[in-house]
Amino acid sequence: xxxxxxxxxxxxxxxxxxxxxxxxxxxxxxxxxxxxxxxxxxxxxxxxxxxxxxxxxxxxxxxxxxxxxxxxxxxxxxxxxxxxxxxxxxxxxxxxxxxxxxxxxxxxxxxxxxxxxxxxxxxxxxxxxxxxxxxxxxxxxxxxxxxxxxxxxxxxxxxxxxxxxxxxxxxxxxxxxxxxxxxxxxxxxxxxxxxxxxxxxxxxxxxxxxxxxxxxxxxxxxxxxxxxxxxxxxxxxxxxxxxxxxxxxxxxxxxxxxxxxxxxxxxxxxxxxxxxxxxxxxxxxxxxxxxxxxxxxxxxxxxxxxxxxxxxxxxxxxxxxxxxxxxxxxxxxxxxxxxxxxxxx
Amino acid sequence: xxxxxxxxxxxxxxxxxxxxxxxxxxxxxxxxxxxxxxxxxxxxxxxxxxxxxxxxxxxxxxxxxxxxxxxxxxxxxxxxxxxxxxxxxxxxxxxxxxxxxxxxxxxxxxxxxxxxxxxxxxxxxxxxxxxxxxxxxxxxxxxxxxxxxxxxxxxxxxxxxxxxxxxxxxxxxxxxxxxxxxxxxxxxxxxxxxxxxxxxxxxxxxxxxxxxxxxxxxxxxxxxxxxxxxxxxxxxxxxxxxxxxxxxxxxxxxxxxxxxxxxxxxxxxxxxxxxxxxxxxxxxxxxxxxxxxxxxxxxxxxxxxxxxxxxxxxxxxxxxxxxxx
Numbered sequence: 001x002x003x004x005x006x007x008x009x010x011x012x013x014x015x016x017x018x019x020x021x022x023x024x025x026x027x028x029x030x031x032x033x034x035x036x037x038x039x040x041x042x043x044x045x046x047x048x049x050x051x052x053x054x055x056x057x058x059x060x061x062x063x064x065x066x067x068x069x070x071x072x073x074x075x076x077x078x079x080x081x082x083x084x085x086x087x088x089x090x091x092x093x094x095x096x097x098x099x100x101x102x103x104x105x106x107x108x109x110x111x112x113x114x115x116x117x118x119x120x121x122x123x124x125x126x127x128x129x130x131x132x133x134x135x136x137x138x139x140x141x142x143x144x145x146x147x148x149x150x151x152x153x154x155x156x157x158x159x160x161x162x163x164x165x166x167x168x169x170x171x172x173x174x175x176x177x178x179x180x181x182x183x184x185x186x187x188x189x190x191x192x193x194x195x196x197x198x199x200x201x202x203x204x205x206x207x208x209x210x211x212x213x214x215x216x217x218x219x220x221x222x223x224x225x226x227x228x229x230x231x232x233x234x235x236x237x238x239x240x241x242x243x244x245x246x247x248x249x250x251x252x253x254x255x256x257x258x259x260x261x262x263x264x265x266x267x268x269x270x271x272x273x274x275x276x277x278x279x280x281x282x283x284x285x286x287x288x289x290x291x292x293x294x295x296x297x298x299x300x301x302x303x304x305x306x307x308x309x310x311x312x313x314x315x316x317x318x319x320x321x322x323x324x325x326x327x328x329x330x331x332x333x334x335x336x337x338x339x340x341x342x343x344x345x
Numbered sequence: 346x347x348x349x350x351x352x353x354x355x356x357x358x359x360x361x362x363x364x365x366x367x368x369x370x371x372x373x374x375x376x377x378x379x380x381x382x383x384x385x386x387x388x389x390x391x392x393x394x395x396x397x398x399x400x401x402x403x404x405x406x407x408x409x410x411x412x413x414x415x416x417x418x419x420x421x422x423x424x425x426x427x428x429x430x431x432x433x434x435x436x437x438x439x440x441x442x443x444x445x446x447x448x449x450x451x452x453x454x455x456x457x458x459x460x461x462x463x464x465x466x467x468x469x470x471x472x473x474x475x476x477x478x479x480x481x482x483x484x485x486x487x488x489x490x491x492x493x494x495x496x497x498x499x500x501x502x503x504x505x506x507x508x509x510x511x512x513x514x515x516x517x518x519x520x521x522x523x524x525x526x527x528x529x530x531x532x533x534x535x536x537x538x539x540x541x542x543x544x545x546x547x548x549x550x551x552x553x554x555x556x557x558x559x560x561x562x563x564x565x566x567x568x569x570x571x572x573x574x575x576x577x578x579x580x581x582x583x584x585x586x587x588x589x590x591x592x593x594x595x596x597x598x599x600x601x602x603x604x605x606x607x608x609x610x611x612x613x614x615x616x617x618x619x620x621x622x623x624x625x626x627x628x629x630x631x632x633x634x635x636x637x638x639x640x641x642x643x644x645x646x647x648x649x650x651x652x653x654x655x656x657x658x659x660x661x662x663x664x665x666x667x668x669x670x
Contacts, residue, residue, distance in 0.1 A: 016387055115390040125390075184388070216390060221397035254391050262402065264386030265395065272392040275402040283399045290398045291391060 012119045012127075012314070019117050019184050019268065023177040025127045030134035030173055031319060033166070039326050041139040041208070042333045043104060045243040046345050048206050053103030054142040058206065058344065061100025069094045103144035105162055107203050108133045109195055110151050110176060111213035114184050114268035118251065121315030125249040128314050129212035130176045132247045135322045136210050137169045147172060148203075151179055152195040152213075154188025159202075184268045192217070197234040200242075209238055211307075212247040214254075215298045218270045223293040225300040235305040243337050245308035248298060252315045255295065257287040308336060357427035357642060364422035368415040375411055410661030413654045420651030430643035433636040438541040440480040440496050440532040441634070442525040443468055445507065446549035447485045448516040450596035453550075455585035456619055461512060463580070463620045464548045468507050471546065471627040472500050476635070480541065482528040483507060486549065488515030490524045496532040516551070518606075522564035522575075529573065543573040544634050545612075550581040551599040561602075565609040574612030576630045577603035582618045 012024040046058040060067055069086045072093035086094040110133060116126040123131070137147050148162025149172050158179070160172050192213055199209065217230050238244055262277045278284065295311075302309045310325045312318045329336075339345055356362065389395065445468055451461040472481055480496035481503045494506045522545070529543040545568065568575060581598035588594075604614035613633065615626035 017385065018388070118388060118390050214390065216393070218393060220393045223394070251390075260387065265389045265392065266386045267392040268388050268390065270392065272396060273386070274392075274396065275404070276395070276399050277402050280399075286398045287395060290394045294391070294394055 012122050012124050015118050015124050016120060019114065019181055020124055022181065023127050023130075024119070024123050025131060025177075027170070027174055027177060030131045030177075031138050033138050035319070036135065036138040036323075039139055039323060040142075041136065041326055042330045043140075043208060043243060044333045044337050044345070045206060045208075045241075045339070046099075047102040047104060049102040049105060051103045051144050053101055053144045055102055055104050057100035057102035059100060060097050063098045063101040065099045065101075066096055067099045068097045070097055071095075103146065103164070104140055104142065105203075105205055105207035106137070106140050106145065106147045106210065107162065107199060107207065108136065108147070108149050108210040108212060109199050110149060111192060111195070111211075112151050112153050112179060112182055113191075114154075114182050114186060115216060115218070116214060116249070117181055118268065119314040120251055120253050121313065123314050125214055125251060125314060127177070128249045128312055128318060129247060130173060131318050132212055132249070132310070132312055132322065133176065133210060134169075134173050135319055136245070136247075137173070138166075139322075139326060140208065141166060141169070149176060150195070150199055151176060152190055152192070153182055154186045154190055156188070156190050157195060157198055184266075185271075186269075191230075193231040193234045196231060196238055200234065200238040206241050207243070209242045209244045210247060211235070211238075211244065212249065214249050215246070215302075216294075218267065219272070223290060223297060225297045227297075228304075229298065229301050232301045232305055235302070235307060239306045239337070240340055240343055243308075243333075244305070245310065246302045248295075248302075248309065248311045250295070250311055250313050252313060255288065255291050257284045257291070259284060306337060306340075308333070354428040354430045354643065357429065359426060361426040362422070364425060365419060367422070368418045371418075372411075372415055406661055406665060410658050410665065413658035413661065417651045417654030417658060420647050420654060424644050424647035424651055427642055427644050428647055429640055430646065431638045432641050432643065434639055435476075436542075436635055436637045438478050438480075438535060439634065440482065440529055440541050440543045441475065442482045442484055442496075442528050442543065442545045443472070443503070443507075444484045444486050444521050444525055444545060444547040444549070445510060446516065446547075447487050447510050447512050449512055449514055449587055449589055450516070450550055450581075450585075450594075452512055453581065453585040453587050453596050455582040456580060456623070460550055460581055460585070461510070463623055465507050465510065466620065467578070467623045467627045468548055469504050470624060471631060472503050472507070474628075474631050475500065480532050482525075482531075484521055484524045484528060485510055485513070486516060486518065486521035486547075487513035488517055489513065490517060490521040492524050492528050495528060516549075518549075518561035519564045521547075522561060522568060526564075526568060526571070526573070529571075543571070545573060545575045545610075546630060546634075547575060547577045547603070549577065549579060549603065550585070551596055551602075561606060562609065565606045569610040573610060575607050575610045576612045576633065577607050577614040578617060578623060578626050578630065579603045579614060580617040580623050580626075 043055050047055050048058045056065060057063060069083045072095045077095045081095045083094045083096040110129055112126055117124050119125050144164055146162040146164045147169050149160035151158040160175055196211060258278060260278050262275060265276050266273050299309060308329060310322060312321055445464060453460050456463045475481065477498065480498055481500055482496040483494040483503050483506050484490060484492050494503055525545050532540050534540050565575060579598050579600045583597045585596045586593050587596055600616045607614040615629060617623040617626050
């Protein structure tokens, strides 16, 4: 599909030279709400919550799914729930028990570190991530489902509380877009491993977690997939109790190194500063091969952590990419999010 | 000349040296601009892999070019101030007294064919390489030294006189030097009325075997006062001997004595233990006395140096400016 039309394509391109001044995409263009109404994100993990919802819960309660049969307790159980087949076999009265249907709680972690403020395809990676959060949000708008956000800045996490309803979702997206751009070279204690760990710590209730990042560790040149990235451990812990989907935002020129002559290249996050001859064909090919290996390593690490993986590119239509993911996800989610041994679904 | 001996040249126009303040300022500006952090460049996210995969663009060409340009500026600024320096120019005229040892010790055959024959050959070669305008005199050194030829410009006379020399008993260096000074006095004055500068070239093997009338050191000191340097060629080997009246005398060369003498007069002593070394030493003396150091303006040298640096800097700038692909 062709590249989506943006309000001002030049807004993001200037991020190559200097940090953007604000969001590069308006709220109204984040996701086509109406078109997404017929899609549904498969939830395979069991949930726990307060309310009656549309998803399978973890504990017994009033619901639609039969769980077990137990001995009838006169005066406490409803005779309409009598399990006659079991009663006949055992000659002891039994009732059917059901598992409660619960609401879904979604938490999205948005990486807002300076390396996300970059993009050549008309939108920065950060805004592409917000658009992905919007799309996932509209996909999980069942009755009573709550959606919360965490914005990861180098100084710390900013928490946008989880609320239900599309108005609340729009409010969340608006405050994500309005979040001030982190200036280049900002140092702070927070990075992706810590942010994911803190999300796992602070949101105890089971649910869906969306991690939006470029999954790049500043200064990391490791390409071997057998060598786990820094964030893999905390992602793995997050996936023990939650259904986790990782949204990896990539720019075209991170995969295809640009040819712009001899130029000073700066890193938005680290102190890296170096003159590089980008016209060197051999060096460019090496760089592209290394980038491909790096992306492969990220893919393998995410898969190894038991998380869903969506790769979005700033020069492609993310709605289509996510829709394609959701359709394929229906078949594989059950196996993909199988919990580790000793943890209930 | 060691580095410590290096003296700054004097300048004809020292007021123009203020220009030397400019290159350090430019250098400081260059360092400041290179160290400045807030440079415009391309932001790029994946620099961890980039720095591992793409080699750093080496900066030495840039630094060398800037450095050479600044050095050429320094050299050109010095040239503009018209520096004075020493320069070697061929000596126009001189009086050279050849003092040739003809004592019995020169009959030793440790230098083939014999010390005297080798000394004669070296002296003849030396005279032949001198410019025709030089006055040359010959003194034979023995127990009774005598001036054989007064200063003449016809070198053939000297050559014939050298070839006719015969050995005589004993050696008296002091008397020979006195004789050499007497020869120098006979040198004809030049067009400006001054006698040409004198030089003494001694070919000898050892100091005296008899008590000299006059101390050689005293004579050398007088020569030094007159500004006449002694160039001594000391030759022979430690195994040298002569048989006189069936008695064998060892005649080792005495280099330290002659080098002392030469040092007193501002000259130089050379040691040689065979004929070819002796010829080499003669060559050295010839080139030493053939030139004289004079002070003159060396603007062209400084400007040429500046031009060479500027040329290399220009090559560097062209290499940096060109896109090779």
